Structures are given as C-alpha cells and as structure tokens.
Amino acid sequence: MHHAIEADGLVKTYGKGAKAVRALSGVGFTVPSGTVFGLLGPNGAGKSTTTKILTTLVTPDSGTAVAGLDVATEPGRVRHAIGYVPQKPCFDPTATGRENVTLQGHVYGMTRADIRARGDQLLERFGLADAAGRVTKTWSGGMQRKLDVALALMHRPRVLFLDEPTTGLDPEARAGMWAEISGVTAADGVTVLLTTHYLEEADRLVIIDRGRVVAEGTPEELKGGLHGDAVQVELADARQQEAARRAVGSVPGVGEITVDGARLHARVDDGAAPLPGLLAALETSGVPLASVTLARPSLDDVYLRHAGRSFHSADTKVAA
Amino acid sequence: MSTTTVPVALRHAGHLTGRSLRILRREPVYLAFTLIQPMVWLLLFGQLFQRVADLPGFGDTSYLEYLTPGVVVMTAMMSAGWAGTGFIDDMQRGVMDRTLTSPVSRGALITGALAYQAVVTVVQSLIVFGVGLLAGARYDGGVAGVLVVLLCATLLAVIFAALSCAVALTLRSQESLIGVSQFLTLPLAFLSTVMMAPALLPGWVGTVARYNPVDWAARASRDALLGDPDWPAVFGRAAMLIALTLVMAWLATRAFRAYQRSV
Numbered sequence: 001m002h003h004a005i006e007a008d009g010l011v012k013t014y015g016k017g018a019k020a021v022r023a024l025s026g027v028g029f030t031v032p033s034g035t036v037f038g039l040l041g042p043n044g045a046g047k048s049t050t051t052k053i054l055t056t057l058v059t060p061d062s063g064t065a066v067a068g069l070d071v072a073t074e075p076g077r078v079r080h081a082i083g084y085v086p087q088k089p090c091f092d093p094t095a096t097g098r099e100n101v102t103l104q105g106h107v108y109g110m111t112r113a114d115i116r117a118r119g120d121q122l123l124e125r126f127g128l129a130d131a132a133g134r135v136t137k138t139w140s141g142g143m144q145r146k147l148d149v150a151l152a153l154m155h156r157p158r159v160l161f162l163d164e165p166t167t168g169l170d171p172e173a174r175a176g177m178w179a180e181i182s183g184v185t186a187a188d189g190v191t192v193l194l195t196t197h198y199l200e201e202a203d204r205l206v207i208i209d210r211g212r213v214v215a216e217g218t219p220e221e222l223k224g225g226l227h228g229d230a231v232q233v234e235l236a237d238a239r240q241q242e243a244a245r246r247a248v249g250s251v252p253g254v255g256e257i258t259v260d261g262a263r264l265h266a267r268v269d270d271g272a273a274p275l276p277g278l279l280a281a282l283e284t285s286g287v288p289l290a291s292v293t294l295a296r297p298s299l300d301d302v303y304l305r306h307a308g309r310s311f312h313s314a315d316t317k318v319a320a
Numbered sequence: 321m322s323t324t325t326v327p328v329a330l331r332h333a334g335h336l337t338g339r340s341l342r343i344l345r346r347e348p349v350y351l352a353f354t355l356i357q358p359m360v361w362l363l364l365f366g367q368l369f370q371r372v373a374d375l376p377g378f379g380d381t382s383y384l385e386y387l388t389p390g391v392v393v394m395t396a397m398m399s400a401g402w403a404g405t406g407f408i409d410d411m412q413r414g415v416m417d418r419t420l421t422s423p424v425s426r427g428a429l430i431t432g433a434l435a436y437q438a439v440v441t442v443v444q445s446l447i448v449f450g451v452g453l454l455a456g457a458r459y460d461g462g463v464a465g466v467l468v469v470l471l472c473a474t475l476l477a478v479i480f481a482a483l484s485c486a487v488a489l490t491l492r493s494q495e496s497l498i499g500v501s502q503f504l505t506l507p508l509a510f511l512s513t514v515m516m517a518p519a520l521l522p523g524w525v526g527t528v529a530r531y532n533p534v535d536w537a538a539r540a541s542r543d544a545l546l547g548d549p550d551w552p553a554v555f556g557r558a559a560m561l562i563a564l565t566l567v568m569a570w571l572a573t574r575a576f577r578a579y580q581r582s583v
Contacts, residue, residue, distance in 0.1 A: 055421040057580070076423065084421040086414030093413075094343045106335045107422050109328070135346075151418070161421075 003066075004159050004191035005031035005054060010063035012049050012211075023049040025211040026063070031204075036182070036192040038202030040303070046211040047195035048087065048163055054193070055084045055161050067159050080108065083152030087163040091147045093137035097128055100136060100147060101154055108155035122150040126180050142173045146180065153184055160185060162194040166201070174198075199223065199302065209307035222302050228269045229294055230301045231278065236288040238262035247285040251277045260309050262290070265301075329428040336424075336432025340406065341439060351443065354402075358395040358448045362388065363455065365515075377519040385459065388452030389469050389541035390514030395448050396441045396473035396480075397508070397534055401501035403437050403481035404488025411492060426576040430569060433485055434478050441477035445470055460547030468544035468554060472537040475561040479533055480505070482568035489575040508534045513542075536560050 012024040024046045031037040039047040052058040053065050056075040065071040068081045091100045101122065105115030123129045126146040131139055136147060145165070152160060165181070166174040178201065185192055194201065199219040207215040207222070215222060231254070235244055241259040248257055248266055253274040256267040268274045272294060282289060295301075303309075344351060366384045373383040410416040419429065449469065459465055487500050509515075511528045512535035518526065529535040540557035543549050 052417075057417060057420055059581075079421055079423045082421065084418055086417040088412070088414035088417075090414030090418040092339065092415065094346060095339070099339075099342070103335055103339055104422075107332065107419075107424055109423070148414070 002033045003030045004033040004035075004068060005029075005037070005193055006064070006066040007050065007054065008064045010050060010053055010065060011061045012046075012053065012058065013061055023211055024053075024060070024063075027208065027211065027213055028063070029206045029213060029216065031191060031193060033191050034189050035203045036185075036194065036201070038199075038205035039193070039195045039208055040197070040199065040202075040205050041195075041208035041307075042303075045208045047208055050208070051084075051161050051163055051193070051195055055082055080155070081158045082161060083155070083157035083159070084161045085148050085152045085163060085165055087167070089144055089148060091136050091144065091151060094135065096135055097123060097132040097139070097147055100151060104151045104154045110155060118154060118156070122153060122184070125184055126150050142169060142177075145169065146177065149177075149181060153190075156188060157190065159191045159193065162192065164195055164197070167197065207303065207306045209303075209309075215306035222306070228267050229272075231266045231268055231275070232293045232295070233264040233266075233278075233282070234290040234292070235262045235264060236290045240287045243285050244282060244287045247281040247287060248278055251281050254278060256305070258304060258308070260304075265304055268294070328423075329425045329431070332424045332428035333431035333435060336429065337435040337439070340432070340436035344440065351440065354395070354399040354444060355447060357398065358391050358444075359451065361391045361394070362448065362452060366455065369515075372516070375517075375520060378517045379519075382457070384452065384455055385457040386517065386542070387515070388449065388457045389545060390512075390538045391452070392445045392448050392469055393473045393476050393534060393537040393541055394509045394514055395444055396477040396537075398505050399440065399444060400437050400477040400480035401484050401505050403433055404484035404486075404497050405494060406433060407485055407488040408492060408494050408497065420580070427573050429576070430482070430485060430572045434481050434569060434572075437477050437481035438474045441474045442470055445473045459545040461545035461549065465545040465549070468558070469541040472541045472544075472558060472561060475558070475565050476533060476537040478565050479561070479568045482565070482572040486568075486572040486575040489572070489579040492579075508532055511535075512538055514538045533561060533564055 007030075008028045010024050010027040012022075014021045014023055027046060027050050029037075039050060041047050049058060053060050054067050054071060056071055056078055059072070067078050069077050071078050091097075092103070095103070098119065101119040102115055105119065110118070120129070123132050126149070128143060128146060128150065131143060136144060139147070149162070149165065152162075160181075162181075166177055169177060181192070184190070196202065199205065199222065202219065204218050205216070205222065206213045233244065233248070235241060238261050241262070241264065244264050245257055245259055248254055248264060251274055253269050254266050255269075256265075258265045266278075268278075275292075275294065279289075279292065362384075366387050370383050372378065373381065373386065379386070407416065410419070420426075449466065461468075483504075484497065484501060488497050491497060491500070511525055512532050513521065513529060514534065518529075518539075521529065536557040540554045540561075544554050
C-alpha cells in the first residue's frame with residue numbers, strides 16, 4: 001500500500017548540555033494514503049514535535065520524515081503538498097474571512113479565478129460564507145477554528161496536519177467540525193494526520209509517551225485489550241501502595257493492577273460485584289482510603305495500559 | 321537560487337506588505353499615535369530651545385529649520401523600532417507556524433515587513449515635514465532636498481525595522497523588544513546632531529556621532545535642504561545608510577534560522 005507519511009527513528013533534543021530536553025527518542029510510523037491517522041498522548045509526549053518535523057518547521061537530530069517527499073531534502077516541494085493547522089489560531093484577526101483565504105491562495109501561487117472558486121467552495125462548505133465579509137476577530141470561536149482548517153485546505157494539499165483541531169470545542173461542535181473536515185478530505189482523497197486526545201477521531205492511532213511510540217492500532221484494537229470496568233482507588237497514604245497492591249491482588253475477579261503514586265488502578269471483570277471484597281481486603285490490611293471510583297474503559301485506561309501511567313499524571317508532570 | 325525564486329519571493333513580499341497596509345488603512349489611529357511624539361519634539365522642543373540658534377557657531381538658520389529634518393529621521397527610527405511587534409503577534413498566534421510551513425521564503429517575510437515600514441515612513445515623514453513648514457520653517461533645497469530627506473528617513477527606518485525584527489525573532493517577547501528599542505533609540509537621537517549643531521557638540525559626542533546612523537541621516541537631510549548642498553558629502557552618508565540597510569536586512573533574515581532551531 002502507498003504511504004502518504006513515513007516517519008522513521010525520529011530523534012529531537014531541545015537545548016544543550018544539562019538543560020537539554022529529549023522530546024523524541026526514535027518515533028516511527030507509517031500512514032496509508034487517504035486515511036485519518038492519530039497521534040495520541042499527553043502534553044509533552046512528543047506529538048507536536050513530530051508534527052513540526054513532518055511539516056518542515058523543525059529539523060530532527062536524526063531519523064527520516066517523509067510527507068509525500070523527503071522533508072529534509074525537498075522542504076520546498078513538501079510545503080506545497082501539505083496543509084498545517086497549528087494548535088493556536090492562525091488566521092489574521094484584523095482581516096475578513098475572504099481576505100484571509102485570498103492571501104493564503106496568493107501564498108501558494110494560485111490564480112485569481114481559482115482563489116475565488118476554491119475560496120467560495122471552502123467558505124460555503126464550512127458554513128462561513130455569510131460571515132466572509134466581516135473582520136474575523138468578531139467571529140465566534142467555533143467559526144474561527146473552522147477558518148483555520150479552511151485556510152490549510154485552500155491549496156488542495158495531499159496531506160493535512162491538524163494539531164488538536166477540536167480541543168476546546170463542545171461535543172456538538174466537535175462532531176460538526178469532523179463532518180466538515182471529512183467531507184472535504186474524503187472528496188479530495190486527502191490523508192489526515194492529527195494529534196488528539198480523542199480515540200474515536202482517527203481510523204488508526206499511535207500512542208506516544210515520553211518521545212516513543214508505545215502502541216499502534218485502530219481505536220477498537222487499542223480498546224479491545226481492556227476487559228471489564230476500571231476501578232480507581234485513591235490511597236490516603238502513598239507509602240502504603242505495596243500493602244494495597246497485595247491486598248487487592250488477593251481478591252478474585254480483580255486483575256491488571258497498577259500503582260501510580262497514591263492511585264491504584266485495577267480491572268474488574270464483573271461490574272461492581274468484586275467491589276465489596278476489594279474494600280474488605282483493604283480494610284483487613286489496614287490501608288486507609290481517600291476514595292474509590294468505578295468506570296467504563298476510557299482513554300485514560302487505554303493510555304495507562306499502553307504507557308504504564310495515567311494520562312493525567314503524565315500531563316501534570318510535564319506542566320510542573 | 322533558481323531564476324524563478326526571486327520573482328516569487330518578491331510577489332510574496334508584495335502580498336505581505338499589502339496585508340500590513342490593509343491593517344493600517346482599517347485602523348489609521350496607530351499612525352496618529354506614532355505622530356504624537358514628533359509633534360512634541362517639533363513644536364514644544366522647537367519653541368523651548370528657540371534661542372539655541374543664537375549661540376555663536378550654530379549657523380544662520382532658525383532652530384525650527386535646523387530641527388525639522390532631524391525630527392523627521394528621528395521619527396522614522398523610533399517608529400521603526402516597533403516593526404518586530406508584528407512578528408511577535410504572529411508567533412503568539414499560530415500565524416508564524418502556518419506561514420513557515422507554506423512556500424513563503426524567510427527573505428520574503430523580512431522584505432514584506434521592511435517594505436511596509438518604508439511606506440509608513442514616507443507618509444509619516446511627509447506629515448512631520450509639512451508641520452515643520454506650517455510652523456514657519458523654510459528651505460532653499462527644493463524638491464531634490466525633500467526627496468533626499470525622504471530617502472534618508474526611509475533607509476534609517478529600514479535599518480531599525482530590520483534590527484527590531486531580528487530582536488523580535490531572537491527574544492520573542494513584546495516587553496523585551498520594547499525595552500531594547502527604548503534603550504537604543506533615545507540615546508542614539510541625543511548622540512547625534514539632531515538637536516544641536518555639530519560645532520557645539522562636546523568632543524566625545526561628536527566622535528560617537530560620526531559612527532551613528534541617525535547622525536548620517538540627519539546631516540545628509542539637513543545638508544540636502546541647503547541652497548547649495550555639498551552633494552558628495554550627502555551621497556557619501558546616503559551610501560553608508562544603504563550599506564548598513566543591506567547588512568541589517570541580511571541579519572534579520574539570519575535571525576529566522578535561530579528562531580527555527582528553537583520552535
């Protein structure tokens with residue numbers, strides 16, 4: 001099968017000496033043409049750096065990146081073939097919607113007639129046609145985000161890169177946004193690579209943690225290994241994690257126990273049935289609890305299973 | 321570089337200049353803000369220090385006539401010091417990232433910003449010069465003299481706009497850029513013959529002024545407005561300004577590489 005994107009052994013370190021931060025330690029994956037491919041992981045895992053390498057913004061220390069063409073040897077031609085929607089808004093707030101798409105068309109050397117036709121088509125498609133003559137800083141947040149995507153599609157790229165396209169949108173707006181993106185990309189056969197916090201937005205995903213790919217598959221495959229419900233026990237005292245692990249391990253119907261600081265995660269096969277036994281075991285071992293929760297498998301569980309730590313603890317460690 | 325890349329870069333620069341001019345046209349109040357300070361210099365300073373022109377060795381012009389070309393080039397410098405703020409706005413939004421993944425060359429981005437500053441400077445200079453004339457300044461130099469003033473002001477503006485862009489790309493914060501710009505521009509204006517005739521400068525200030533591009537622009541402008549200008553001296557200073565313009569534009573383009581290494 002033809003691959004629209006190939007990344008192989010990407011390594012990137014920011015800074016020098018003692019302050020050096022290793023952002024990527026050998027990321028590799030391939031994306032078949034015409035699919036929607038996701039990079040999943042907490043902030044700081046290396047998703048954005050990977051995207052920036054593939055879009056020619058950043059040069060890797062080693063490894064190869066191909067977005068149709070080799071990014072290192074033919075950045076100029078790669079730039080013509082790709083569209084990029086950064087995490088932060090990228091339209092000009094002082095210009096109208098129409099002026100924004102027109103400038104974008106000129107940047108890619110499109111003819112005036114083509115700019116007009118393609119601009120109309122995209123503004124219409126994303127429901128922005130009525131507002132096109134208004135200065136964009138007066139638009140709603142959802143409309144502005146759609147304009148960001150429309151701008152990236154202006155020159156009919158072969159590959160579209162989206163850095164967290166739906167973060168901050170409510171579920172309804174998120175669904176609407178995806179309907180519009182897939183309408184345009186499916187018609188043009190565009191390959192989409194997105195960084196995301198939502199499993200269901202991609203056909204296929206890699207999970208990235210600490211600069212490495214730790215798992216790859218379809219959303220179903222990644223969720224498939226997870227049986228039953230997730231129990232999360234918050235210990236009153238993190239020093240008792242070993243005692244807690246032993247106590248929980250002795251309860252029938254409880255498996256896949258991981259401890260992350262004062263949090264203990266486990267899977268239970270049969271809904272809430274093993275819970276009383278679990279609580280009793282902890283009580284007998286003299287481990288005081290702060291809270292216990294039971295939940296359906298979530299992104300956090302998928303992440304925990306493949307990366308060995310929870311999404312939120314990874315997120316906060318980077319932030320701190 | 322292939323034969324087609326230069327026209328493409330120029331076309332890109334043209335579109336980017338157009339984008340900036342559209343912003344200015346939509347909110348012309350920014351241009352008015354940049355003209356408040358020169359009016360203070362020209363009208364208040366010009367009045368307050370009127371008698372300076374009576375000092376022996378000052379020459380036989382009025383102080384307002386002496387001061388006006390200097391304020392024109394000083395305004396060009398100070399307003400150009402803000403040129404990099406556009407880049408920082410673009411960086412804080414995703415605009416810079418999107419632009420750098422497009423076929424726009426780094427050279428076109430710098431050229432677009434500098435060309436915009438040049439257009440703004442011509443408009444500003446004509447206004448400041450016009451106010452000087454309204455206040456009573458008279459010159460024998462005619463149209464040629466005024467054109468030299470515009471040229472010098474524009475070159476000086478491009479030099480400082482390029483510096484501002486380079487600082488913006490390196491420090492990436494509005495506060496730092498404003499700090500650097502304030503730190504440089506006022507001392508450079510005072511370490512020149514903008515306010516005080518060359519013969520009356522303290523020795524060390526005169527020495528510093530010889531290496532100060534603000535002084536090159538101010539002297540060339542004043543000289544060109546005389547009835548019988550010393551053209552070789554005027555063109556000599558203009559040539560130095562052109563040389564420095566090219567160096568600074570190159571430096572600003574280089575600053576993009578440093579920026580890209582760290583994003």
